[in-house]
Amino acid sequence: MMSRNAPLDAHYSVEQAQRSLRERFKNADIPTYELDARILTGFVLGLDEVGLITQATRRVTEQENKILEKTCLARLEGKPVSRILGLKEFYSLPFQISPATLDPRPDSECLVESAIIIAEKLAKLERQPLQVLDLGTGSGCLLVAFVHACRQRGIQIKGLGVDISKTALRQARINAAINGLENSVNFRQSDWFENVSGKFDIIISNPPYIASREIEDLTPEVRLHDPPAALDGGSDGLDAYKHIISAMTAFIKPGGSVLFEIGSNQAALVTDIVRQSISTHQQVTISYVSDLAGLDRVVQLGFDGNN
Ligand SMILES: C[S@@+](CC[C@H](N)C(=O)[O-])C[C@H]1O[C@@H](n2cnc3c(N)ncnc32)[C@H](O)[C@@H]1O
Incomplete structure (x- = not known):
């Protein structure tokens, strides 16, 4: 089981990044873990729902990885998804x-x-x-x-x-x-x-x-x-x-x-x-x-x- 603070590894694929967020949100008892992981992964990587599927195997860059990690921690600390997105x-x-x-x-x-x-x-x-x-x-x-x-x-x-x-x-x-x-x-x-x-x-x-x-x-x-x-x-x-x-x-x-x-x-x-x-x-x-x-x-x- 991933720990709450386990950061994302660099060179993850888009799909792995989304799965990692999902697991960490689920372990933190966030009821909307699935949806939140999808929205936040798409937000950071600039991908809509279709993009998350069609680019599932694309590698996440070092820079994207850092932002994903920051975003993930903000959610784990209780910041609502809408506040993270500003939307x-x-x-x-x-x-x-x-x-x-x-x-x-x-x-x-x-x-x-x-x-x-x-x-x-x-x-x-x-x-x-x-x-x-x-x-x-x-x-x-x-x-x-x-x-x-x-x-x-x-x-x-x-x-x-x-x-x-x-x-x-x-x-x-x-x-x-x-x-x-x-x-x-x-x-x-x-x-x-x-x-x-x-x-x-x-x-x-x-x-x-x-x-x-x-x-x-x-x-x-x-x-x-x-x-x-x-x-x-x-x-x-x-x-x-x-x-x-x-x-x-x-x-x-x-x-x-x-x-x-x-x-x-x-x-x-x-x-x-x-x-x-x-x-x-x-x-x-x-x-x-x-x-x-x-x-x-x-x-x-x-x-x-x-x-
Ligand atoms: C519950 S929020 C509603 C915001 C928005 N209408 C909505 O439904 O999402 C209440 C709003 O009333 C504003 N407010 C509080 N006291 C006020 C006052 N004395 N005069 C005018 N607006 C006030 C707050 O700044 C806040 O934006």
Whole structure:
């Protein structure tokens, strides 16, 4: 059995290099050892899945070997594959990620799906171009994926993404450009609504929602690699929701919707915050969307036409 620290021998073939990574990841109990070995070998050697097969017997150079070893150790030390690549696929689109941005999560795709359904309904009501606001945009994944999907459906839409982090916003702008949306979305530094004006048809947000004391219990992959500002939701994890919900009605158009991603046990808590904040003359429907694991992941607020 190969030891966790056994380096790759020089002059390995592509196939042997991939197998060596696979064994070392498997011995380190990395559940996705097979996939990780394939992705990282291909990444370092510049080979796609077909190349890994057709060039299986090619010798790995000394230089490639050194980079493979460094990459392998980074993964063994708990760095997520997406952080090593600096890239994550979200809603089938490529997103660059950096230490300033959350690693986009597949569970967040259900928020995009729900927003698309709402956009389709609003578009039929002749409200185009739709105005959408993303609070805490990070890598821009939610906003870019949503606007991209709307445009594919022929829906005219303009997006604004805000974040407290200037560095995250730089990444979001790059991601908008990578996905051909530099003219459809803008980004601005703002503490939630502070630098936002105007009203929006749809507001989306995946704010930080982990209670501060629970952060130390997160897996090292999250705790050590996602930025604290993207995780820490204050003492009860609900600070951002309280702030956003108390201010949101001034920024939503009549008939508009607000969609929040929430932690798996926060549906009732966020619903309470909404009920306490909404004045009695406002009509708001509250619904929930489940994620891939069947847990409530999105709270969806629908405002009536007269708010
Ligand atoms: C959970 S991450 C979500 C990032 C991205 N929307 C996603 O779904 O992957 C929360 C984001 O909120 C941002 N944030 C934290 N506090 C903020 C504040 N006061 N105002 C604006 N953005 C804030 C963080 O910088 C981070 O990018």
